[in-house]
Amino acid sequence: MVKIAFFEVNPREETYIRKKLKNHDLYFFSDEIQSEDLTEIHDVEIISVFIYSSVDKEVLKKLPKLRAIMTRSTGFDHISVLACKSLGIQVSNVPFYGENTVAEHTFALILNLSRKVHKSYQRTIGDNYSIEGLQGFDLKGKTLGIIGVGHIGLHVIRIAKGFGMHVKAYDLNKDIFMSEVLHFNYCYSINELLRESDIITLHMPFNKQTYHFLDKEHLEMTKKGVIIINTARGGLLDTDALYNLLEKGHIGGVGLDVIEGEDIIKEEEELLSDRIPHERIHEIFRDKRLFKMENVIFTPHNAFNSKEAVQRILDTSIDNILSMINNGKVINPVN
Ligand code: NAD
Numbered sequence: 406m407v408k409i410a411f412f413e414v415n416p417r418e419e420t421y422i423r424k425k426l427k428n429h430d431l432y433f434f435s436d437e438i439q440s441e442d443l444t445e446i447h448d449v450e451i452i453s454v455f456i457y458s459s460v461d462k463e464v465l466k467k468l469p470k471l472r473a474i475m476t477r478s479t480g481f482d483h484i485s486v487l488a489c490k491s492l493g494i495q496v497s498n499v500p501f502y503g504e505n506t507v508a509e510h511t512f513a514l515i516l517n518l519s520r521k522v523h524k525s526y527q528r529t530i531g532d533n534y535s536i537e538g539l540q541g542f543d544l545k546g547k548t549l550g551i552i553g554v555g556h557i558g559l560h561v562i563r564i565a566k567g568f569g570m571h572v573k574a575y576d577l578n579k580d581i582f583m584s585e586v587l588h589f590n591y592c593y594s595i596n597e598l599l600r601e602s603d604i605i606t607l608h609m610p611f612n613k614q615t616y617h618f619l620d621k622e623h624l625e626m627t628k629k630g631v632i633i634i635n636t637a638r639g640g641l642l643d644t645d646a647l648y649n650l651l652e653k654g655h656i657g658g659v660g661l662d663v664i665e666g667e668d669i670i671k672e673e674e675e676l677l678s679d680r681i682p683h684e685r686i687h688e689i690f691r692d693k694r695l696f697k698m699e700n701v702i703f704t705p706h707n708a709f710n711s712k713e714a715v716q717r718i719l720d721t722s723i724d725n726i727l728s729m730i731n732n733g734k735v736i737n738p739v740n
Contacts, residue, residue, distance in 0.1 A: 406428060406429055406430050407429050407430065407450050407451060407730050408429070408430040408432070408446070408448060408449045408450055408451075408470075409426065409429055409430070409431055409432070409449065409450065409451040409452070409453065409726065410431075410432040410433075410434065410446045410449045410451075410452045410453070411431070411432065411433050411434065411452075411453045411454075412434045412436065412437055412438045412452065412453070412454045412455065412458045413434070413435070413436065413437055413454060413455035413456075413457060413458060413477075414433050414434070414435065414453075414455075415435065418715075418719060419433045421719055422719070422723065425723045426723065426726065426727075429730075432445070432446050432449070437454070437455075437457040437458040437459070438452070438454055438458040438459070438460060438464055440461070440463035440464045440466075440467055443464070443467040443468060446468070447467060447468065447469070447470075448469075448470045449468055449470065449471060450470055450471060450472045450473070451471070451472060451473045451474075451475065451726060451729060451730075452468070452471065452473075452474050452475070453474075453475045453476075453477060453722055453726065454474065454475075454476050454477070454483075454484075455476065455477050455478060456476070456478050456480060456483055456706070457483070457668060458483060459483050459484075459668075460474055460483065460484040460485060460489075461485050461488070462485060462488050465485070465488055465489065465492060465494070471492075471494050472493075472494060472495065472729070473494060473495040473496070473497065473725075473726075473729045473735055474489060474494060474495070474496045474497070475496075475497050475498075475722050475725045475726060475729075475735065476496070476497070476498050476499070477499060477718045477719070477722045478498060478499060478709070478718075479498055479499060479500055479502070479503070479556075480498075480610060480611065480637075480638060481496060481498045481739050482610070482611045482612060482638060482640075484496055486739060486740045487740075489740055490740045495729065495734070495735045495738055495740070496735075496738065496739050496740045497725045497729075497735035497736065497737045497738050497739060498737055498739050499717070499718050499721045499722060499725075499737065500556070500737050501556060501717075501721075502709070502714050502717040502718045502721060503557075503708075503709050503711070503714040503717070503718075504556035504557045504559070504560040505560050506708065506709060506710075506711045506713070506714040507557045507560075507608075507636055507708045507709060508557055508560035508561045508563075508564055509564070509711075510636055510662060510704070510707070510708035511557075511561050511564075511606055511608075511634055511636050511660075511708070512561075512564050513704075514634050514636070514660030514661075514662065514702055514704070515544070515604060515606075515632070515634060515660060516544075517660065517702050518632050518658040518659075518660050518700070518702060519541050519542055519543075519544055519632070520541035521539045521540075521541050523702050524538075524539060524699060525539055544565075544568040544569070544570055545568060545569035545570065546569060546570070546571070547570055547571070547603040547604060548570065548571040548572070548573055548601055548602045548603050548604075549561075549565045549570045549571070549572055549573070549602060549603070549604050549605075549606065550573045550574075550575070550592075550598040550599070550601070550602030550604065550605040550606070551565075551572060551573070551574045551575070551606055551608060552575050552576075552595070552598065552605065552606070552607050552608065552609055552618070552619075553575075553576060553607060553608035553609030553610070553637065554574045554575070554576040554580065554583075554591075554608070555576070555608060555609075557608045557636075557637075558574070558576070558608035558609075559580075559583055559587065561606060561608065562574065562587050562589050563587060566587065566588065566589075572589040572590075573590070573592050573597065573598045573601055573602055574589050574590065574591050574592065574598075575591065575592050575595050575598045576591065576609075579591050595623070596626060599623055599626040599627050600626055600627070600628065601628070602627070602628065602631065603628065603630075603631065603632065604631070604632040604633075604634065605619075605627065605631060605632070605633050605634065606633075606634040606635075606636070607619065607634070607635045607636070607637045607641050607642070608636070608637055609637060609641065610637070610638070611637065611638030611639075611640045611641055615640075615641055616640055616641075617640065617641070617642070617643040618641045618642075619633070619641060619642045619643065619647075620643045620646060621643055621646035621649075624643070624646050624647060624650050624655075624656070625650070625655070627655075627656070629654075629655055629657075630655075630656075630657035631655075631656055631657060632656075632657055632658040632659070632660070633647065633656060633658075633659050633660075634659075634660045634661075635659075635660075635661050635662065635663055635664075636661075636662040636663065636708045637663065638663050639661075639663045639664040639665040639666070639667055640665055642665075644664060644665045644666075644688070644691060644692070644695070645691065647659065647695075648691055648694070648695055651695070651698060651700070651701065657700060658700040658701070658702075659695075659698075659700065659701045659702070660701075660702050660703075661701070661702070661703045661704070662703075662704045662705075662706055662707060662708040663706055664692055664695075664703065665688055665692075666685065666688035666689050666691075666692050667692075667705070667706060669685060669689065670689055670692055670693075721736075721737070724736055725737060
């Protein structure tokens, strides 16, 4: 019997996991992991977390028997992977659950902005049926720049082709086979993509190398009126620079599912706490100003959240745990 703790799970997920792992000693928490609060599970061998659980050195210190961490997400930037490696703790993710799911959400954001759906909705619920100021633009014939052409990026390209869009792709690793299958070309440089795209969407991982990948200099290089979409991770975009260029009217619209500061923005009571450093307060107020702009649409890190994708996440996480228990190895290692 292995002791396993699950964080950030809802009752439906708990019932499903209990059924699949019934011979083990299971602990469930609806909140994210906190280093101050681990006494009950100090001897846990496996933990399963979602993206709001920051698994850092402090947490690892409190769990001396930990052998594996499974994140029920593709991104694993919330886990100190290097520290885990040095302690012999295996880390795994769910690499494939939602390429179509996140790509479809990417287009939900694009279409909201191109056809002003969010503005139209706000108007009609206020009993105003005028179409004044609601003119949109066609996607057909426009150029979509895709930064990071992995599982999600490739699916975004498939959908873009269905809309009759031109595609400009940028990735450190070129998949020539897929570029022939899906009929798209890689750019020679990121600058080419930035200068020539009408809409730019980010699908690369967040890490030290990609922090503020779209910084002030890159954003200033874009076409006037460009639309920026980010469903990957908030830290890929310099949000201050984005905000300033939106205010100046250089950027025409922004669709975000992720944003710097999203980890604390949900916790209203946290905003009043004096534990929050000054720069984080700046982030929170800037984000709130950004969300109120009429050419900005924000969804609260919800791109993964389709019924089918969540089921795939649970099943892959359970397979990972069973593989760790039965063979001593996770199926989808990231370290
Ligand atoms: P992936 O690993 O399949 O693809 C990422 C691509 O980015 C790879 O092709 C890689 O070569 C490329 N890349 C890495 N570093 C780069 C760099 N410096 N410059 C250019 N290209 C670079 O990942 P994926 O499944 O397509 O997911 C992409 C990201 O989407 C994840 O890392 C995750 O953070 C995010 N995501 C968000 C949600 C959500 O709910 N909003 C859900 C799933 C994934």
